[in-house]
Amino acid sequence: xxxxxxxxxxxxxxxxxxxxxxxxxxxxxxxxxxxxxxxxxxxxxxxxxxxxxxxxxxxxxxxxxxxxxxxxxxxxxxxxxxxxxxxxxxxxxxxxxxxxxxxxxxxxxxxxxxxxxxxxxxxxxxxxxxxxxxxxxxxxxxxxxxxxxxxxxxxxxxxxxxxxxxxxxxxxxxxxxxxxxxxxxxxxxxxxxxxxxxxxxxxxxxxxxxxxxxxxxxxxxxxxxxxxxxxxxxxxxxxxxxxxxxxxxxxxxxxxxxxxxxxxxxxxxxxxxxxxxxxxxxxxxxxxxxxxxxxxxxxxxxxxxxxxxxxxxxxxxxxxxxxxxxxxxxxxxxxxxxx
Numbered sequence: 001x002x003x004x005x006x007x008x009x010x011x012x013x014x015x016x017x018x019x020x021x022x023x024x025x026x027x028x029x030x031x032x033x034x035x036x037x038x039x040x041x042x043x044x045x046x047x048x049x050x051x052x053x054x055x056x057x058x059x060x061x062x063x064x065x066x067x068x069x070x071x072x073x074x075x076x077x078x079x080x081x082x083x084x085x086x087x088x089x090x091x092x093x094x095x096x097x098x099x100x101x102x103x104x105x106x107x108x109x110x111x112x113x114x115x116x117x118x119x120x121x122x123x124x125x126x127x128x129x130x131x132x133x134x135x136x137x138x139x140x141x142x143x144x145x146x147x148x149x150x151x152x153x154x155x156x157x158x159x160x161x162x163x164x165x166x167x168x169x170x171x172x173x174x175x176x177x178x179x180x181x182x183x184x185x186x187x188x189x190x191x192x193x194x195x196x197x198x199x200x201x202x203x204x205x206x207x208x209x210x211x212x213x214x215x216x217x218x219x220x221x222x223x224x225x226x227x228x229x230x231x232x233x234x235x236x237x238x239x240x241x242x243x244x245x246x247x248x249x250x251x252x253x254x255x256x257x258x259x260x261x262x263x264x265x266x267x268x269x270x271x272x273x274x275x276x277x278x279x280x281x282x283x284x285x286x287x288x289x290x291x292x293x294x295x296x297x298x299x300x301x302x303x304x305x306x307x308x309x310x311x312x313x314x315x316x317x318x319x320x321x322x323x324x325x326x327x328x329x330x331x332x333x334x335x336x337x338x339x
Contacts (some may be wrong), residue, residue: 003298006034006066008057008081009073010046011163013039014095017048018070018122021291032114036062038073057081060166061088067301074163075178076171077105082119086111091118093117093297096181097321100173105323109316120297121315123185125250129288130263133270135190137283142272143256146191146228150219151183152264153234154248157207157216161240163265167211175203175218177326179234182250185310185318187230190254195321197223198336201329207237220325310339 009015017080022032023237036054037043043052054060061084069085071078072095079099086108098121099105099114112119114153125131165171172178184195199222203215205250216236239246244265251264259274270311273280289295289309296308305311310318321338 002031002302003029003068004031004033004035005070006060006064006067006090006208007032007050007070008060008076008085009130010035010037010050010052011039011042011074011165012072012095014122015050015072016275017124018072018093018095021294024185024205024291025294025298027226029295029302033066034060036060041292042097051105058084060215061090067091068297071095071098074165075173076100079086079108079232083111086115086117089115089117091297091301092219093294094119094121096319097173097177097318099204099323100177102323102339103318106315109192112312116200117147118297118301119316120300120310120312120313121181121294121319122293123182123310123315123318124293125182125186125265126189126309127289127292128265129271130250130267131186131190132288134254134261134263136286137261137270137272138190138254138256139192143254143261143274144258145226146193146254146256147226148255149187149191149228149230150231150251150253151187151230151234152251153179153183153232155179155234156235156238156240156243157236157241159210160192167208167214169213170266170336172214174234174330175215175234175315175330176201176220176231176328177322179218180220180325181318183230183234184321185233185314186252188314188318190252191228191311193224193228195222195338196225197338198321198325198328198333199229199288200334201325203326203329206235210282215329220322220329222321222325227323232280237312253319
């Protein structure tokens with residue numbers, strides 16, 4: 001059985017890898033059957049590259065039989081598309097974030113549960129070999145019990161390069177919701193521990209002075225089930241000239257009872273210093289599994305739920321925590337408990 005995928009929305013850069021992975025799986029479990037973009041300018045610019053034939057996603061869903069809708073429209077629109085797809089009995093794979101409010105999230109969860117559908121998110125940090133190696137070492141007990149985590153998900157702001165909608169009110173929905181979902185997912189995955197509290201969160205306008213409503217600064221403090229503290233900074237403070245090539249881009253450091261371990265997105269290695277060794281150790285990355293999140297999603301749809309990474313439950317859990325962090329920052333709340 002081939003899972004038929006229809007794409008909705010091409011207004012975010014992540015769509016390129018999402019579409020490429022789906023096309024690469026064509027004939028091996030997936031078939032791309034349709035694509036829609038409702039913005040005329042974007043549709044004209046990208047129609048040939050992505051075979052975009054539809055200008056209205058409801059018309060696409062009326063016309064083309066499909067099993068899955070992959071969503072990558074602007075953030076504020078995603079919930080409406082996801083909810084419509086679920087009401088029509090379609091599974092959904094979404095770029096992050098899946099929605100921008102807790103009420104939208106509750107509606108999506110309710111429909112997902114009522115219809116027995118799979119809803120997941122393209123959380124691709126799990127597919128990188130250095131984070132897989134880090135998980136292997138932590139799971140093997142190499143640094144003992146983890147009691148402290150520091151994560152830097154710094155991004156370049158790229159005003160004038162990013163799509164203009166990022167800076168339009170009502171379309172972005174918050175930097176914590178956008179970016180911290182990766183942190184909450186990968187930390188849960190590496191440690192096998194659950195988050196229990198957003199202790200504090202803050203977002204503010206720092207660099208993007210021409211867009212005072214856009215909070216490019218975003219930080220959080222969270223707690224895990226064993227009392228482990230997590231400090232996170234997912235601001236848009238990275239120099240545009242550096243992009244995503246320096247360590248502050250998804251730099252992850254974990255402090256355990258037996259040592260400390262660290263890697264980052266650009267690194268091809270994992271660094272570790274143990275209590276019982278005078279010299280730090282450097283481990284090569286594992287080969288990695290590009291597009292693994294898509295293959296896990298397809299396997300879950302078809303009933304093979306072994307070793308999913310992530311499972312839809314994992315993805316939605318991370319999304320829910322990120323939304324709670326955003327809500328805490330927006331409303332100056334502290335010690336927000338996570339069910």
